[in-house]
Amino acid sequence: MSVRQMSVFLESKPGHMKRVLDAFESARVSVRGYSASDTGDYGIVRFIVDDPDRAAAVLSDMGTAWKATDVLCVALEDKPGELARVMGIVSDVGINVLYSYSLISTFIALSVKDLDEAECLLSKQPVVLVDQAALARPVRELRTKGAE
Amino acid sequence: MASQLTKQEALEALRNKDYERFPIHNPDIECASRERIRAIQLEKLIQQVKWIYERVVWYREKMDAAGVTPGDIRTLEDVRKLPFTDKGALRETFPYGLFAVPLDEVVELHASSGTTGKPIVVGYNRSDMDMWADCIMRMVQMAGVVPSDRAQMAFGYGMFTGGFGLHYGLQRLGCMMIPAGSGNTERHIAMIEDYGTTVLVATPSYALHVCEVGEKLGYDWERSPLRVGLFGGEPCPPGLKAEIESRMHIICTDNYGLTEVMGPGVSGECLASRDMQHIAEDHFLWEVVDPETGEPVPEGQEGELVLTPLGKQAIPVLRYRTHDLTRVITEPCACGRTTARMQKVRSRSDDMLIIRGTNVFPSQVEDVLATIEGVTPHYRIVVENETGLDTMTVYVELKPEAMSDSFAEMDAFRQAIADKLKGVLLVGVQVRLVEPGGIQRTTGKAKHVEDKRR
Numbered sequence: 001m002s003v004r005q006m007s008v009f010l011e012s013k014p015g016h017m018k019r020v021l022d023a024f025e026s027a028r029v030s031v032r033g034y035s036a037s038d039t040g041d042y043g044i045v046r047f048i049v050d051d052p053d054r055a056a057a058v059l060s061d062m063g064t065a066w067k068a069t070d071v072l073c074v075a076l077e078d079k080p081g082e083l084a085r086v087m088g089i090v091s092d093v094g095i096n097v098l099y100s101y102s103l104i105s106t107f108i109a110l111s112v113k114d115l116d117e118a119e120c121l122l123s124k125q126p127v128v129l130v131d132q133a134a135l136a137r138p139v140r141e142l143r144t145k146g147a148e
Numbered sequence: 149m150a151s152q153l154t155k156q157e158a159l160e161a162l163r164n165k166d167y168e169r170f171p172i173h174n175p176d177i178e179c180a181s182r183e184r185i186r187a188i189q190l191e192k193l194i195q196q197v198k199w200i201y202e203r204v205v206w207y208r209e210k211m212d213a214a215g216v217t218p219g220d221i222r223t224l225e226d227v228r229k230l231p232f233t234d235k236g237a238l239r240e241t242f243p244y245g246l247f248a249v250p251l252d253e254v255v256e257l258h259a260s261s262g263t264t265g266k267p268i269v270v271g272y273n274r275s276d277m278d279m280w281a282d283c284i285m286r287m288v289q290m291a292g293v294v295p296s297d298r299a300q301m302a303f304g305y306g307m308f309t310g311g312f313g314l315h316y317g318l319q320r321l322g323c324m325m326i327p328a329g330s331g332n333t334e335r336h337i338a339m340i341e342d343y344g345t346t347v348l349v350a351t352p353s354y355a356l357h358v359c360e361v362g363e364k365l366g367y368d369w370e371r372s373p374l375r376v377g378l379f380g381g382e383p384c385p386p387g388l389k390a391e392i393e394s395r396m397h398i399i400c401t402d403n404y405g406l407t408e409v410m411g412p413g414v415s416g417e418c419l420a421s422r423d424m425q426h427i428a429e430d431h432f433l434w435e436v437v438d439p440e441t442g443e444p445v446p447e448g449q450e451g452e453l454v455l456t457p458l459g460k461q462a463i464p465v466l467r468y469r470t471h472d473l474t475r476v477i478t479e480p481c482a483c484g485r486t487t488a489r490m491q492k493v494r495s496r497s498d499d500m501l502i503i504r505g506t507n508v509f510p511s512q513v514e515d516v517l518a519t520i521e522g523v524t525p526h527y528r529i530v531v532e533n534e535t536g537l538d539t540m541t542v543y544v545e546l547k548p549e550a551m552s553d554s555f556a557e558m559d560a561f562r563q564a565i566a567d568k569l570k571g572v573l574l575v576g577v578q579v580r581l582v583e584p585g586g587i588q589r590t591t592g593k594a595k596h597v598e599d600k601r602r
Contacts, residue, residue: 007553009546011583039555041580046553063364063584065551111553 001129002070002115004052008045009065012038017045020064024049027058032135033103048073048103050136070115073135075128076106083108086127093121105139152294155346155375155397162399167420167483171294173286177430178485182478185487188430190224192458197221197230200464203248206241207231207466227433227456227467232442234469235268238408243269249462259307260407267307270407271462277316279459280410283428284317287416290426290483291376291401293347295322298373300339302350302358303381304330309411310381314349317413323347330354333361340374341367347376352384352392352402353526357589359396369396376400380412383494383511386423387518388525404493409455409468415490420483427476429487431458435467436476439497450475452497453490471497501531501597504538506575510596513542516572520565522550526587531599538601541578542569545587 010016017036024031030050036043049055052068059066076082090097090110095118098111107130112118122129153161153169161169172178177188198218200207210231211217220229238246247254255274259267272280293299299318305311305327319325326343328336336358339345348355355377362369377392377400384402393400404425405412414432415425427434436451437444445451453470472493480486494511501508510529517523524545531540544565552558558581566579 005553007551009551009558009581009583011586016583037555039559042558042582044553044555044558060548061364063360063548065546065548065584067551067553069553 001072001119001131003048003073003109003130003132003135005069005071005109005111006047006049006052006055006059007067007069008047008059009042010036010045011042012040020045020047020059020062023058023062024055027054029055029058030136033101033107033109035099035101035109046101046109048109048135052132069111072110072112072115072118072122073103073130074108074110075130075134076108078106082106089122089125089127093125095121103135107135152296153292155373158292158375158399159397162419165420165482167418170292170419170483171289172484173289174282175484178286178426178487180486182486185429186224189433189458192430193224193227193433193456194218194221196456196458196460196464197466199461200248200466204246204464206237206245224433227435228444230456230466232454232467232469233408233465235408237465238268238270239266242266244271246463246465247271248464249273254462256312257307258309258312258407258411260309268407270309273462275459275461276410279431280313280413281317281320283405283410283413283431284314285321286426286428287401287403287413288314288318288321288347288378290416290418291378291399292419293318293321293323293376293378297346297376298324298326298344299347299349299378300326300328300336300343300345302328302330302336302348302354308381309405309407310349313405313411313413314378314380318347318349333358334365337362337365337367340372344373346373347378348374348398349378349380351381352377352379352388352400353382353589355379355392355396355400356388356525359392360585363395369398372397374398378403380405383492385494385511385514385518385525387514391525402492404472404490406455406468406470406472408465409457409470410460414455417492418481418483418485421481421489423492424477424481424489425492426481426483426485426487426489431460432456433458434476434488434490436474439471439473448475448477450491453493473497499597501529501540501599503531503540503573503575506573508540508573508575512572513569513596516569517544517565520568522547522561523565524584524587526589527596528587529597531597531601533601539578540575541580542566543580543582543587546581546584548584 033048036045100110201218216229253273254271256272259269303311379402401417403416405414415427417425433456435454439452453472455468474490476490478488495509526545528543
């Protein structure tokens with residue numbers, strides 16, 4: 001169970017990220033989380049969206065340099081200490097997180113080297129992994145579900 | 149005997165090295181013996197020097213000062229007695245000081261795109277226009293262009309010699325000219341399809357842009373009527389030409405020329421020796437000299453190309469220093485022509501950059517980039533010395549497939565490019581990656597280098 005992430009090469013200049021966001025918007029691709037980091041001249045902007053296939057078509061049409069990778073997505077409970085608890089489990093089972101960022105609601109993305117192994121290790125732990133479909137739902141519905 | 153080839157036939161003939169299937173405009177001259185060519189050149193040189201001496205005060209004074217008279221020109225080698233001409237002479241005499249005919253007789257004026265100072269202005273009378281068209285007709289037929297072709301112009305018209313030069317020559321051959329002009333790429337593609345355009349005249353970088361835009365629009369280049377690309381206006385690296393040929397399914401050639409001696413068509417690429425260009429030798433006497441000393445280099449060795457137009461009347465120049473580095477060979481060519489061939493000009497003696505004491509040519513950067521997967525042939529060089537030390541930064545365009553999600557991998561890729569460049573240039577450079585399409589495509593002379601040093 002993982003979600004798809006689109007990493008886009010963008011020069012660190014005004015308007016370059018907006019071009020991508022505008023293209024997503026006109027194709028009705030909804031961004032569910034992102035992380036933008038830089039090396040000075042350029043950045044890799046990582047997007048997690050509701051519909052990765054549509055996003056892929058948008059990015060290819062634009063002629064951008066992009067790459068799809070899969071990452072784990074964990075649903076946290078909204079209470080103090082939860083992030084520490086989950087990261088503690090991740091470290092206890094020996095998974096090294098390459099990078100991580102938060103998404104809508106209380107979801108976090110974790111990039112790991114061996115996705116299948118990490119998934120297997122976490123499946124026996126009190127950690128809620130979510131898939132692409134869960135991520136596409138509006139936040140309102142997610143909250144309702146969390147309260148059940 | 150060459151006849152009109154379909155697109156498939158032309159591509160196949162090129163693959164099979166079936167060069168007889170491509171036309172030769174003027175076999176009488178283009179396939180003449182070396183002795184005959186030299187005899188024609190000598191006769192025209194004698195006339196040319198006389199023409200200039202009698203009509204252009206500036207040259208008469210220079211020749212008098214050098215103690216040489218038209219009567220001293222008895223062999224082709226005697227051309228070395230004459231003074232050189234450089235760009236400065238055309239600036240000094242701006243606008244009409246070197247004209248050899250009354251302005252009433254001049255039917256067209258052109259000017260170079262002039263990077264510094266006053267433009268270089270040149271004029272043509274009817275005879276010059278005929279000579280120019282003759283050169284263009286030879287050059288375009290080397291690429292297989294025939295009178296029934298339909299040629300679409302993507303150069304800008306205006307003072308630049310490329311636009312009207314190609315236009316008149318192609319029209320004289322009998323082609324249907326489609327004077328679209330530069331810009332509006334989608335319209336160019338629609339016109340190719342609607343009007344059945346078979347020949348596109350463009351800078352190579354713009355042709356690639358047309359190709360890319362067409363691909364994005366879903367245009368099928370293989371089924372397009374377009375068969376030939378005639379390039380000019382900027383140097384065309386072999387990698388770029390090959391890429392355009394395979395993606396657009398066309399045959400592309402480029403030609404050499406400069407405003408000061410005529411414009412495009414001084415020499416043209418034939419399909420048999422694609423790194424070389426046949427010089428229209430009955431119209432231009434060539435010399436290759438050491439750029440430092442001005443002395444001739446042995447035949448076949450690299451040096452600076454010096455050109456003397458033969459039979460040009462309105463603005464004839466003697467021994468024009470092109471600053472272009474090349475070598476010229478006179479062996480017959482597999483295409484059937486015997487006219488001398490010059491190696492494509494990759495570098496100019498004056499676009500050489502000196503970085504921390506090391507000579508660097510932009511063409512070396514081009515060569516390195518052509519060997520690297522994952523980058524396009526487009527690049528830009530910026531030279532600075534803010535800290536007192538020269539720094540050279542090469543901006544390189546990433547291809548979409550070279551993308552990685554890892555900063556470490558991207559940086560390793562960037563560093564590998566920098567290392568390869570350093571290995572060839574022998575000077576350390578910074579490499580910066582830019583987005584696909586991030587380096588500007590041009591419709592005129594591509595500006596690859598920005599030297600910000602003061």
